[in-house]
Amino acid sequence: MHKILEIELCGNSERWAEASFPLTDYELLDILDRLGMQPEERVKRWEVCCYDDRFACLSLRDLPDISLLELNALTRKLEVMDEYEASLFAGMVAMEAEKQGDSHSLSTLINFAYNTECCELLVGIMNDTQLGALYLENDSYPELTELPDSVVPLLDLGAIGRKTRIEQGGVFTEKGYVVQTKELKEASKDIDISPKTPDYMVLLEISKRHSAYKKTALLPLPATPTEMDAALDAIGARDWSMVNIRCMDCCAPTLIPHIGEDDNVAHINRLAQRLQTMNDIQRSKYKVVLEATKADSVLSATNIAYTLDEYLYLPQYISPEDVGRDSLERTMGELILPYVNLYAYGEALIKAQGCVLTGHGLVSRRDRQPVQDFSTPMTNGQSGMEMQ
Numbered sequence: 001m002h003k004i005l006e007i008e009l010c011g012n013s014e015r016w017a018e019a020s021f022p023l024t025d026y027e028l029l030d031i032l033d034r035l036g037m038q039p040e041e042r043v044k045r046w047e048v049c050c051y052d053d054r055f056a057c058l059s060l061r062d063l064p065d066i067s068l069l070e071l072n073a074l075t076r077k078l079e080v081m082d083e084y085e086a087s088l089f090a091g092m093v094a095m096e097a098e099k100q101g102d103s104h105s106l107s108t109l110i111n112f113a114y115n116t117e118c119c120e121l122l123v124g125i126m127n128d129t130q131l132g133a134l135y136l137e138n139d140s141y142p143e144l145t146e147l148p149d150s151v152v153p154l155l156d157l158g159a160i161g162r163k164t165r166i167e168q169g170g171v172f173t174e175k176g177y178v179v180q181t182k183e184l185k186e187a188s189k190d191i192d193i194s195p196k197t198p199d200y201m202v203l204l205e206i207s208k209r210h211s212a213y214k215k216t217a218l219l220p221l222p223a224t225p226t227e228m229d230a231a232l233d234a235i236g237a238r239d240w241s242m243v244n245i246r247c248m249d250c251c252a253p254t255l256i257p258h259i260g261e262d263d264n265v266a267h268i269n270r271l272a273q274r275l276q277t278m279n280d281i282q283r284s285k286y287k288v289v290l291e292a293t294k295a296d297s298v299l300s301a302t303n304i305a306y307t308l309d310e311y312l313y314l315p316q317y318i319s320p321e322d323v324g325r326d327s328l329e330r331t332m333g334e335l336i337l338p339y340v341n342l343y344a345y346g347e348a349l350i351k352a353q354g355c356v357l358t359g360h361g362l363v364s365r366r367d368r369q370p371v372q373d374f375s376t377p378m379t380n381g382q383s384g385m386e387m388q
Helices: 025-035 068-079 084-100 105-114 127-135 157-168 225-235 251-258 264-278 278-292 298-306 320-331 334-339 342-352
Strands: 003-011 016-021 045-051 119-123 176-180 202-208 216-221 245-248 312-313 356-358 361-365
Touching: 003 025, 016 025, 016 068, 025 245, 025 251, 045 084, 068 105, 084 105, 084 119, 084 176, 157 176, 202 225, 202 264, 216 225, 216 264, 225 298, 245 251, 245 264, 251 278, 251 298, 264 298, 278 298, 278 312, 278 356, 278 361, 320 334, 320 342
Parallel strands: none
Antiparallel strands: 003 016, 003 045, 119 176, 202 216, 202 245, 312 361, 356 361
16 A cells, blocks of 8 residues: 555544554554544644655645544545546645635545546646647637737737636646636545444455466455465466465554565464454454564464463553552552652663553563563463562
């Protein structure tokens, strides 16, 4: 999936998260969870890190708040635009800016994105003189067609073009002149932007290797052997050694870039089967443990999925200060708190006990081994983190 913009978002309880839009279905659900937000809530604070060059016309800076659902709907549509459509969209934004200023609501931008067919791009027409010459050549001004040929070179083509542009409300873009030719529809009221929970755990895009015609198919996992054979048939491959694999979505979004063609599809399916057996609480814990362990392969992610109970997840700890305060309150009481650097003390505790603090809380291993140490096998029956 090609990303349109990268943005840092601040949700409830001052939780910050980075996101690259558009988001997959699971990524959208995950970012709402990370920010502690309900779908209908709006983000009040954010910072855009970078845009796709084609959509530098986007401006979120002056908006009072943004809906993540609207932002995702907009960027999903922008993602599939070709260069011609992107130029039309940029032109529509520029036309609106001349009328209303540079700040546009997301619903307005969605309407533009879904109405590019209502505009026309005159490629290569970059100024009023070129525009005037084109309209004169096309006999767009009947009153000028009867003039003698000797007079035509004396006409002010720039003035003709300027008059045309102002009357039409058109604009010049990097690709040419854009003008609206039809009435826009209110697409923002018609499209369904609500977040959806997919019925798959992992979604793969598969294609046949070394094929002159790249035919692709989507394979939702977990899948039965019959469903996997049908996916092979859809792309004309005899077996999985002939297949390229790309992960399109996953209920644990941090795994998306780590699932690919070097992986055995049976291993990916086994992971998906395990994820399907988890309830929502277990999957939430799993995502946090993945983040803490920095698991970067299907095999390590599968190992964590089957040993999830050996990890402790403590969501009440959001900062090192929380860890330090809780430890001192339980061992020495509240009186000492004003005299201690709680942040530094909490950091020292976390490091000493091999824990990892994530944006969702603290993760430790029950056997007291470092969280990110995959070389140490799990052992049952040992107590978890003790703040003392």
